[in-house]
Amino acid sequence: MRAYGRRKVLALAAGVLAAATACTGNSPAEPSKAAATSSATASPAPSAPVTAVTRAEAADEFFKLTATDDTLRAPNELQGRLDMELKDVVTGGQAPLTAAAFLSHDFAPPRYKWGTPKLFVPRFPPTEQAPWFSALATRDGSPTLLTFTKSPDRWRLSSAAELLPGQEVPEIQLDAEGYATAVAPDDRTVTISPQFMGPVHASVAETGTAGPTAGLLAPGPYTTEVAAQIAHLRDVLKNSDEQGGYSYDSIFSADNWPVYALRTTNGGALIQYSLSRTSTTTAVTKAAEGDGIPVPDPAQWALGQSKMRKTLRLVETHQYATVVPPLKAPAAAPVIAHDGALTRASGQ
Template sequence: MRAYGRRKVLALAAGLLAAVTACSGDARPAPSTPAAATSTPSKSPEPPAVTQAEAAEEFAAYIRTDDLLRNVPGDFQGRLLQVQDITTGGQWQLIQAAYLSSGYTPPRHQWGSPTFYVPRFDEGAGSPWFSVLVTRDDAPTLLTFVKFDRWRLSSAAELLPGQELPPIELDDEGYATAVAADDKSVTISPQFIGPVHASVAETGKAGVTDGLLAAGPYTTEVAEQIAERRESAKSDGFSYDSIFSADNFPVYALRTEDGGALIQYSLSRTTSTQTKTAEDDYIPVPDSARWAISSPVLRRSLKLTETHQYATAVPPLTKPAPAPVIAHDGALTRASGQ
């Protein structure tokens, strides 16, 4: 998050305040037109760029290919290239790490019956996408697929214990509505959700973004953990820091029935530990990183990079409240040191 800087976060907070002020001001409502005055019949909606049937076909094709790649031995590099063909963004990083950390034998998934949320995009839309809520390995999981040259899995996050997907707004034909990146009708615009989350995860209740996200294990508790580990490392003769960043990960948002948004996004977390005293103060390598670093300890430095994917239910601006993180998945995706 440091890359965004404090001024960027302050600007974000000011922008949110301005949005609240604009919505609560004395702007005049547009004059209403009597229904009887409308003589032109309404046009039928244009055919969507992605149909529900196409979404179902692409999801089925993905789980068949994913299962095949996980079940076929040998040709390690070839399998990874095929995995890259069906994934993108944070999912490529996570699934690549799943293969590398398991000796190219990641566990096969068990899938339940899917529920599709397909936004109604116009024909020619640049990168249409759709989401699927499905039980994966006994855990309700929200997946999102995006189309570039082909359909690829971009995001997957498991619903947290006790959480449910908020009701998604659907039109008469069952299609969802995508929320624009700069939408100002919600308490956190989709384009700002990553930087806001990164700030809360680093600074917790001490930062300017306090109160925008609900407290919990993936927000304020992470900040507390970082502060505790920084102090512990200092007393042991090390320097420690952990930084979150939204990088260039895509963001997907669906309109909910209450006027809010269900936003799916990713963050990277980079944790660095360095020795500050004699070289015999070794840095232990955690078990989760031993697939990338064979040595149990390092003399000088350790750098761990994690990829995390989330789904957060953001309230409408008319009913402001801290936005809860309702789904998450993540893992260590890179490790290095000396």
């Protein structure tokens, strides 16, 4: 513990981030001559089931939205570009991440170069109020899993997570026409129902191998290692003779972020979801208050000063994709994709 200088440990505690985030159907039989002669009265052949969004429409929306995003990110004199992004282009966890990208880069955020997408389009009934689809495409050369959603009448980008090194998107179950199957929020055929994915991940990230959800997610830098990091910093900042005098905690929350799940060919699910993380450091002694709490570089744009006297609160938004096994073959679910950033900061 003593090997750490107060400033170094405080900077680490204040600025720690979670990581820098087809087959075909049978052909119809040839009609008989009798059937041909009675074609005027015969019923027409049934057409393919209709869907709320076709694969062609999904492809069109992908290219339209990524092109719009690129245009709005380009440095120009257009006022209100961030407002237009938040209104017309992004939603869900992408909203705070996009806002932070604009504000932290003086309204000239990084622009992306997109590759050709591989689409995963669920077949929704025409009455579906919030259809969605996913796409795997390179973003600046990195394979990225994205999800677009429509609500109420406009398509927006809701999630984007880069595949982690060595990871691949599992084989998605497709029907004869190439449409995917969405997994219901309360589906019980997988080891973690989509509606519980966020809370389970939040629990593992906070408690690691010691909590009630231990073993549900595979160990790694976005699960058990985060929990170990939090526990270590909490102990050092509170109890160390040289660095003590502070309280530290870091809480993950699923909030009301949307969750998207696709059925995989083995009966499992590819689940995409978002979490927020709030890390708080507080000076609890006069000596600690006198030293202050360093503001990490990623939060300078939000606070405009290098140190807080009493409290520093950092909020991050993270987006993930996790492959959940089927209940018939239970195993720890690996996180295969992530993206995230600090999106808000406050203190006094």
